[in-house]
Amino acid sequence: MIESHVSPSPLGPILFRAEGDCLTGLFFVGQKYCPDGLSHEPCASARVPRVIAEAREQVDEYFGGAREVFSVALRLDGTAFQKQVWDTLRQIPFGEAWTYGDLARRLGLPAGASRAVGGANGRNPVSIIVPCHRVIGGDGELTGYAGGVARKRHLLTLEGGRGREQLLLF
Template sequence: MIECHVGPSPLGHILYRAENDCLTGLYFVGQKHFPNGLPEPVLSDAAPGSRVIALACEQIGEYFAGARRDFSIALQLHGTPFQRQVWDVLRQIPFGDAWTYGDLARRLGLPAGASRAVGGANGRNPVSIIVPCHRVIGGDGDLTGYAGGVERKRHLLTLEGGPGREQLALF
């Protein structure tokens, strides 16, 4: 059974999607690559019916409050084998750290020239924040694309106090 729920966050409404007791999606409403076929995202005061969505809402709230660094939510990520490999490596980026697209390519055993393909997979990450695609930056330190928007990426990196926060403060 598929369930969706829209909840608030300091960076805008988030749509949570669950299937078979696993979280399958966490999207900022209106973000790039927002999936087709989901119900119209409407914020509701009702509690989520799904246990996994309720847990995800709770843990995301703790993350934004500065009380959580790691997530313990069952995930089921739908994507190509390459995308799932990239998303697995993203989960290895420590809280407060940032890797480049080239770093990701090398950790996958690919040449640095594969950064574009890695970036494409990164951008299609269906579970933002929990699979921390926001922790990936350009080789020159620039905050390159983020499906949720560069301002949200900047906020998430600043919240985590990671490398580049001095640069982030300049913006």
């Protein structure tokens, strides 16, 4: 059974989606690819599934500067290629950024595969926890974030942008 819950955040309401004991989605309400068919209104219900409560707590800690690594159980549904990209995204350290070309090379692909990598990156169903915001254009530009470039900038600023000169450009 799919369960969802909407909670406030410093960057707008976040929709958490879970199936069983796994988080399957974390979307800014209204972002590109935010799923239809789930309530996007803040939940008044006192009953929140355990995995969603855990994810909410960890995201709140992240926004509060007390968390850099997430431990909530995830189940990511997508193509084999998308899953490879999403697994690789989880290797980007907090406060660092890779380019789409870096990501392609880490996947064993030529830099020309950046567009395909970017497409998979944009379909990431668990924003923030799977840090797709840590991927930037080869020229240091902030591009391609389903939640919007302003949110991407905020998340990178929150993380301090350590270890990557390009982050100084935004």
